[in-house]
Amino acid sequence: MTRLKEEDIACIAWQLKEYDHELQKKTGHSLAEIAAHAVGLQTKAAHASLLGRIAVIPVTSGQGIISGFSRTVAGILDHLGVNTFVTAASDVGGFAEAIERGTETIFLADDDRFIAVNLKLRVYSDNSDSTGKGYAAALDYMTGGLKDKSVLVLGAGPVGRSAALSIIGFGGEVHIYDKSERASSTLSQLILDSSGRKIYVEHDLTRALEEHRRIIVACPEAGFITNNYLHADSYVAAPGVPLGIHPAALNTIWPRLIHDPLQLGVATMCYDLLNSIISEGGKER
Numbered sequence: 001m002t003r004l005k006e007e008d009i010a011c012i013a014w015q016l017k018e019y020d021h022e023l024q025k026k027t028g029h030s031l032a033e034i035a036a037h038a039v040g041l042q043t044k045a046a047h048a049s050l051l052g053r054i055a056v057i058p059v060t061s062g063q064g065i066i067s068g069f070s071r072t073v074a075g076i077l078d079h080l081g082v083n084t085f086v087t088a089a090s091d092v093g094g095f096a097e098a099i100e101r102g103t104e105t106i107f108l109a110d111d112d113r114f115i116a117v118n119l120k121l122r123v124y125s126d127n128s129d130s131t132g133k134g135y136a137a138a139l140d141y142m143t144g145g146l147k148d149k150s151v152l153v154l155g156a157g158p159v160g161r162s163a164a165l166s167i168i169g170f171g172g173e174v175h176i177y178d179k180s181e182r183a184s185s186t187l188s189q190l191i192l193d194s195s196g197r198k199i200y201v202e203h204d205l206t207r208a209l210e211e212h213r214r215i216i217v218a219c220p221e222a223g224f225i226t227n228n229y230l231h232a233d234s235y236v237a238a239p240g241v242p243l244g245i246h247p248a249a250l251n252t253i254w255p256r257l258i259h260d261p262l263q264l265g266v267a268t269m270c271y272d273l274l275n276s277i278i279s280e281g282g283k284e285r
């Protein structure tokens, strides 16, 4: 999993309105609507404020705190209308502070996992899983619907796996390419076993890029997708950091490219927890 750098996230918190407008232009929907779509919720029914107060806890383990990370996560949640704060203390002290201040939902990340936990329902949402869902939902909206359409997923890791399952959920046909053939075939078998649906393993990246117009770039390779693979009807949803689109190709694909280092994943984590709360609420009746 790529570890974000301070410069990757420095501007996010104060550009969220612009980012949201950009998403609306590209997909016809807001960040909240895409995140709700990713988890099968109608935004009308689910307002993020149902999550109560949220605490983001800085974590110093491993390579330590990324300056601005917790503040940026809190900014994204605030943008969604959730009352959020970053704990003054990190780690265990931050956890105690979150409990003392009556929060029900906690966001925290170490070098390996980024999760959001709802203490009341004892459920959690994982960033990789949510990021895959969020990007598949954005591609579904941006292309006018993935039903009966083929989608090339680059990268068979946790994000690519989650995106592939979501694309199947939207009725799409998944073609997977990973530089490790073993990773592709393992994912293909997992999906066949879990959903009975076949996905197509691509063995040649060049051919796959030439043949596909809807692409999820869920691998951490910079700039390998050049202009000759992008066409007027190409649509790219790229959760991978660094961005797989070659800088010289950015201008042409920009109106049909979704890419951010944190926003869609965090928003989908929020709606994923909301989904649990709403379905739990339904059970309580």
Ligand code: 2YC
Residues within 6 Å of the ligand: 001, 002, 003, 004, 005, 057, 058, 059, 060, 061, 064, 065, 066, 067, 069, 070, 109, 110, 111, 112, 114, 127, 262
């Ligand atoms: O500031 C902190 O609390 C750090 N412990 C945060 C470390 C996040 C490491 N993970 C990443 O940089 C990203 C995730 C946001 C998703 C994938 N990699």
